[in-house]
Amino acid sequence: MSAKPFLNIDHVDKVFPLGKGKEYVALRDVKLEIRENEIVSIIGHSGCGKSTLLNMIAGLDTITSGVILLEDREINAPGPERAVVFQNHSLLPWLTVYQNIEMAVKKVRDDLNAQEVKEHVMKYIDLVNLDHAKDKYPGEISGGMKQRVGIARALSIEPKVLLMDEPFGALDSLTRANLQDHLMRIQMQTGNTVVIITHDVDEAVLLSDRVIMMTNGPEATIGEILEVNLPRPRKRLELQHNEEYLRCRGAIVEFLYSKFAKHDD
Amino acid sequence: MPFKWINAVALPILLFGVIIALWSTISEKIPGFPPPLEVWNELIVVLSDPFYNNGAGDQGIALQLLSSLKRVFGGFALAIAVGVPVGLLIGMSKSAQTAFNPYIQILKPVSPLAWLPLALFVFKDVDMTAIFVIFITSIWPIIINTALGVRSVSEDYLNVAKVLQLTPFERVFQIILPVAVPFIFTGMRLSLGIAWLVIVAAEMLTGGLGIGFWIWDEYNNLNYSHIIIGIILIGVVGYILDTIMGFIADYFDYRKRGRV
Numbered sequence: 001m002s003a004k005p006f007l008n009i010d011h012v013d014k015v016f017p018l019g020k021g022k023e024y025v026a027l028r029d030v031k032l033e034i035r036e037n038e039i040v041s042i043i044g045h046s047g048c049g050k051s052t053l054l055n056m057i058a059g060l061d062t063i064t065s066g067v068i069l070l071e072d073r074e075i076n077a078p079g080p081e082r083a084v085v086f087q088n089h090s091l092l093p094w095l096t097v098y099q100n101i102e103m104a105v106k107k108v109r110d111d112l113n114a115q116e117v118k119e120h121v122m123k124y125i126d127l128v129n130l131d132h133a134k135d136k137y138p139g140e141i142s143g144g145m146k147q148r149v150g151i152a153r154a155l156s157i158e159p160k161v162l163l164m165d166e167p168f169g170a171l172d173s174l175t176r177a178n179l180q181d182h183l184m185r186i187q188m189q190t191g192n193t194v195v196i197i198t199h200d201v202d203e204a205v206l207l208s209d210r211v212i213m214m215t216n217g218p219e220a221t222i223g224e225i226l227e228v229n230l231p232r233p234r235k236r237l238e239l240q241h242n243e244e245y246l247r248c249r250g251a252i253v254e255f256l257y258s259k260f261a262k263h264d265d
Numbered sequence: 266m267p268f269k270w271i272n273a274v275a276l277p278i279l280l281f282g283v284i285i286a287l288w289s290t291i292s293e294k295i296p297g298f299p300p301p302l303e304v305w306n307e308l309i310v311v312l313s314d315p316f317y318n319n320g321a322g323d324q325g326i327a328l329q330l331l332s333s334l335k336r337v338f339g340g341f342a343l344a345i346a347v348g349v350p351v352g353l354l355i356g357m358s359k360s361a362q363t364a365f366n367p368y369i370q371i372l373k374p375v376s377p378l379a380w381l382p383l384a385l386f387v388f389k390d391v392d393m394t395a396i397f398v399i400f401i402t403s404i405w406p407i408i409i410n411t412a413l414g415v416r417s418v419s420e421d422y423l424n425v426a427k428v429l430q431l432t433p434f435e436r437v438f439q440i441i442l443p444v445a446v447p448f449i450f451t452g453m454r455l456s457l458g459i460a461w462l463v464i465v466a467a468e469m470l471t472g473g474l475g476i477g478f479w480i481w482d483e484y485n486n487l488n489y490s491h492i493i494i495g496i497i498l499i500g501v502v503g504y505i506l507d508t509i510m511g512f513i514a515d516y517f518d519y520r521k522r523g524r525v
Binding site for chain 1: 419421422424425427428429430431435439440443519520
């Protein structure tokens with residue numbers, strides 16, 4: 001690991017006040033350093049605070065104590081250098097695919113002229129292979145396509161970090177596999193730093209350089225960090241019987257269903 | 266398929282027959298109650314010269330209706346101009362909602378006729394009074410629906426606005442208004458319906474020109490078939506107004522353009 005981490009989550013706590021002096025400690029002493037160009041996934045049972053952690057990196061949630069630094073600058077508000085892909089895509093339904101991305105580009109890249117904006121938007125529509133659907137409204141395209149637009153919109157503002165909150169969670173498994181392949185291809189092209197929240201073991205291993213395993217709440221924290229030493233580009237078919245793949249998969253399953261099994265909910 | 270179409274025409278015609286039969290029975294029982302045929306003949310007379318003008322009290326039916334519509338649109342426009350901004354404010358600010366809510370809840374159920382004497386006293390003018398009464402009774406659905414529309418903006422869209430660091434101005438015009446517009450038009454449609462209800466009652470009391478006063482005048486003239494004609498025309502105009510508002514509302518509703 002390099003001396004200076006790109007994204008540094010330093011002793012972060014998250015406490016929700018419950019009123020009447022009571023409080024709920026969601027996250028306790030979370031410490032994580034993320035390198036540039038790295039794909040990291042955060043996995044854990046529901047209620048482990050993984051989405052809260054992502055929202056704090058995004059600046060959408062406040063940090064109770066500790067600090068999150070991006071390139072040594074403290075994060076305390078949302079900003080376009082940390083683009084978020086939301087689970088339910090959150091495209092604006094009154095805008096077309098093109099307009100959804102254009103709106104983000106126009107706001108963040110006010111240095112571009114009209115022609116450059118157009119080229120920029122088309123570049124990212126092209127990146128997610130959606131040229132044919134650029135004039136469609138979100139209501140007219142499939143869930144997988146919507147999520148690709150969400151990814152294109154997030155990437156179009158050229159963020160330093162791409163934050164993805166269970167980006168493929170609402171999709172069927174075939175569409176999900178397709179989008180995972182898209183994401184890996186795009187990340188190899190753009191070299192983005194990516195943080196993905198997931199509860200899918202295979203997704204975590206397939207996509208990540210490192211898998212961050214969270215313990216259960218309350219007072220959830222990082223339990224183990226797993227290095228996935230698989231070369232890229234990764235092909236899901238070839239990984240089926242790959243020893244390293246199976247080792248990583250086994251380690252996560254062991255963590256989630258033995259060490260930190262969750263029996264309630 | 267053709268059977269369905271025949272049904273769509275035949276059933277209302279069948280019911281029309283029942284209504285006419287009932288009406289005829291009533292007119293036989295109550296001396297002076299105009300039978301359907303008499304009303305029909307009068308309707309032709311009234312509609313054949315809708316624009317005649319014999320001075321203040323005696324004008325054609327179209328002029329009466331237009332005069333009512335002018336007041337309705339005056340009050341309605343005022344209600345939109347005030348109601349939409351107030352609704353936006355209430356929807357976006359919890360404090361504004363807390364401040365406004367008790368007054369909205371208390372003033373909303375007040376009958377338009379209760380406002381009338383106060384308005385007459387203040388304005389001492391028939392038109393201004395009618396416009397004010399329409400304004401004050403039709404503004405509530407606009408305020409309430411606009412605020413509802415603003416509050417229905419999903420947290421996800423607002424998060425998008427936060428990540429992109431939209432200014433408050435951009436947030437209103439790029440995120441909140443597109444979501445709220447269909448709600449605002451629903452409010453406007455309800456509001457226009459109320460305004461058309463109110464104008465008839467208001468004109469009966471204020472007098473002058475207008476369909477409400479026309480009906481009252483014909484009552485005093487013992488011209489009962491004109492009262493029924495008035496009722497039918499008020500209904501038809503109200504239906505046309507509602508249909509037009511419905512078209513406009515659909516046009517501005519992104520959900521109705523195959524977009525979900």
